[in-house]
Amino acid sequence: MTQESEVPVLICGGGPVGLALAIELGLRGVECLLVEQGDGSVPVPKMSQLSTRTMEFCRRWGIAHQAKKAGWPEEHPADFIYVTSMVGYELFRQKFAPYAKQGDLGYTPEGPRQCPQIFFDPILLRHAASLPAVTMRHHTRLQSFEEDANGVHADLTSLETGRAETITANYLVGCDGFDGHVRKALKIEYEGSGILSYSVSIFFRSKSLGTLHNKGWGRFYRLVDASGHWSDLIAIDGQELWRLTCFHIDPEKDLGSLDVEALLIRAAGTAFSYEVLSVLPWKRRELVATTYGRGRVLIAGDAAHQMSPTGGIGMNTGIGDAVDIGWKLAAVLQGWGGPYLLESYEIERKPVAVSSVNVSSETYVHETSLPADPAIAENSAEGERARKQFAEALRGRRGQGKERLHEDVKLGYSYDGSPIIWPDETRAQATKDGNSILSCRSGSRAPHAWLGENISTLDLFGDGFVLLRFGQNIDASSIVAAAAARRVPLKIVDIESRAIAALYERKLVLVRPDGHVAWRADTCPDDALALIDRVRGDIEP
Numbered sequence: 001m002t003q004e005s006e007v008p009v010l011i012c013g014g015g016p017v018g019l020a021l022a023i024e025l026g027l028r029g030v031e032c033l034l035v036e037q038g039d040g041s042v043p044v045p046k047m048s049q050l051s052t053r054t055m056e057f058c059r060r061w062g063i064a065h066q067a068k069k070a071g072w073p074e075e076h077p078a079d080f081i082y083v084t085s086m087v088g089y090e091l092f093r094q095k096f097a098p099y100a101k102q103g104d105l106g107y108t109p110e111g112p113r114q115c116p117q118i119f120f121d122p123i124l125l126r127h128a129a130s131l132p133a134v135t136m137r138h139h140t141r142l143q144s145f146e147e148d149a150n151g152v153h154a155d156l157t158s159l160e161t162g163r164a165e166t167i168t169a170n171y172l173v174g175c176d177g178f179d180g181h182v183r184k185a186l187k188i189e190y191e192g193s194g195i196l197s198y199s200v201s202i203f204f205r206s207k208s209l210g211t212l213h214n215k216g217w218g219r220f221y222r223l224v225d226a227s228g229h230w231s232d233l234i235a236i237d238g239q240e241l242w243r244l245t246c247f248h249i250d251p252e253k254d255l256g257s258l259d260v261e262a263l264l265i266r267a268a269g270t271a272f273s274y275e276v277l278s279v280l281p282w283k284r285r286e287l288v289a290t291t292y293g294r295g296r297v298l299i300a301g302d303a304a305h306q307m308s309p310t311g312g313i314g315m316n317t318g319i320g321d322a323v324d325i326g327w328k329l330a331a332v333l334q335g336w337g338g339p340y341l342l343e344s345y346e347i348e349r350k351p352v353a354v355s356s357v358n359v360s361s362e363t364y365v366h367e368t369s370l371p372a373d374p375a376i377a378e379n380s381a382e383g384e385r386a387r388k389q390f391a392e393a394l395r396g397r398r399g400q401g402k403e404r405l406h407e408d409v410k411l412g413y414s415y416d417g418s419p420i421i422w423p424d425e426t427r428a429q430a431t432k433d434g435n436s437i438l439s440c441r442s443g444s445r446a447p448h449a450w451l452g453e454n455i456s457t458l459d460l461f462g463d464g465f466v467l468l469r470f471g472q473n474i475d476a477s478s479i480v481a482a483a484a485a486r487r488v489p490l491k492i493v494d495i496e497s498r499a500i501a502a503l504y505e506r507k508l509v510l511v512r513p514d515g516h517v518a519w520r521a522d523t524c525p526d527d528a529l530a531l532i533d534r535v536r537g538d539i540e541p
């Protein structure tokens with residue numbers, strides 16, 4: 001017999017994006033059911049670094065300290081080192097200070113952190129499971145669904161017992177990864193150039209690899225030999241776990257014919273002892289879904305976009321999707337979100353995916369088109385010349401000390417064209433890597449500043465809307481009354497610091513639950529109800 005039950009939100013997929021959405025909803029007290037066909041374990045450390053923005057979300061969720069402790073020894077340098085092999089020549093080094101020595105980054109309370117998915121997903125899972133509003137079922141597959149006026153009716157099957165169940169949900173979110181069932185059932189296509197290349201990642205354990213060379217610890221060892229840049233070796237835990245990702249694998253060859261030992265020895269430049277933990281062939285894709293959902297069914301994460309991991313943006317973009325849709329679903333279910341609020345999800349998040357995909361592909365093309373020279377690993381004058389030439393070419397393209405790699409894409413994105421953002425009267429400045437981060441224009445992430453010891457402005461945001469007021473004599477009563485009339489959760493926070501007032505540039509700044517600026521001005525608008533209706537999605541785009 002098929003069992004039937006109801007839930008406000010059904011999440012299909014328990015990867016990092018589904019788990020992040022469960023946390024966003026759970027922290028807001030919105031009941032959700034997450035179904036995951038697997039057992040929740042992560043066999044391969046795919047994502048390696050949490051972006052600044054993801055770390056800021058982790059801070060809000062109360063798990064940043066766990067992410068910091070999980071993956072990477074704080075005192076290890078996190079350099080990117082170009083080598084002919086681990087025991088071969090060092091060609092170029094992009095320095096990244098050890099986390100322990102990074103100090104205050106100024107633009108964020110939480111800088112990016114190495115915390116590969118084998119560590120990060122279990123942290124998310126434990127946190128989601130601890131929230132009373134979240135129910136999780138592993139070994140459970142979403143088989144099909146239909147939508148009608150009453151909601152989405154989803155058929156689930158337990159892969160352990162075979163038991164079938166129908167769940168009726170107000171909303172279904174497909175966080176079911178690339179080519180997931182939810183997107184396909186909605187007949188949503190992907191657009192983009194598709195497959196860029198075929199790669200294979202070899203996850204292995206070796207205690208000796210970290211010390212058999214003279215390069216010291218780095219996060220990335222980029223391997224460049226006579227054939228050019230052929231692979232990346234990533235130190236996963238800064239101790240004994242490694243991932244070698246080889247580019248340009250022949251898709252016609254089956255995995256069995258892959259000479260894993262030869263690849264590992266080529267990377268090390270010598271024989272060494274190791275234990276292979278898993279081998280993952282995968283396709284490097286460049287795709288974004290044409291639309292992010294239909295009706296009561298939405299998609300997020302890899303289900304909505306696929307990009308080359310170069311740049312480390314894929315999962316981090318998906319986490320941003322979960323945060324955007326999380327507060328909006330909560331608002332609609334709690335009765336204060338307007339009828340157009342959910343429409344703004346795609347409008348805000350798809351452009352972020354498009355720019356993430358583009359920059360990821362650019363980085364991939366850049367990395368794999370570095371000049372190859374047959375002499376590069378030779379112990380000769382010719383080899384010396386080739387190595388010098390390579391380093392100069394790289395220095396010219398990359399520049400020294402550019403530590404905030406892609407921060408404008410990962411952190412500096414703005415929702416300024418969104419229908420639920422009140423347009424800013426200032427013009428957007430052209431973004432420059434690492435310099436777009438402190439904008440306070442409407443649509444931007446409200447900037448970080450320290451309010452007290454380890455208390456950031458960012459710590460004010462998350463629950464409802466926050467109206468920052470820089471001057472207690474400023475009348476904010478019409479906005480407060482409008483929010484109350486529409487049952488929009490709003491609190492006023494008075495800030496006395498002149499430095500923060502200068503950073504925020506206006507005397508009143510309205511910040512959304514996801515930490516983006518919705519509106520700013522020096523006085524209340526003439527029609528505060530129109531403002532509140534706009535930011536809660538009650539005005540047709």
Ligand SMILES: Cc1cc2nc3c(=O)[nH]c(=O)nc-3n(C[C@H](O)[C@H](O)[C@H](O)COP(=O)(O)OP(=O)(O)OC[C@H]3O[C@@H](n4cnc5c(N)ncnc54)[C@H](O)[C@@H]3O)c2cc1C
Nearest residue numbers: 013015017037046047048142177301302312313314315316
């Ligand atoms: C080699 C490699 C390196 C990477 N490096 C980085 C990086 O450095 N930085 C970065 O940000 N990203 C990186 N990524 C990308 C990152 O791994 C993905 O973006 C991320 O895993 C996507 O998360 P997700 O939750 O959207 O999807 P997934 O992780 O794919 O999870 C989807 C889940 O849905 C479940 N599921 C599917 N269908 C159903 C169904 N019908 N019913 C129930 N469950 C279902 C699946 O079992 C799966 O667990 C990398 C990827 C690869 C391959």
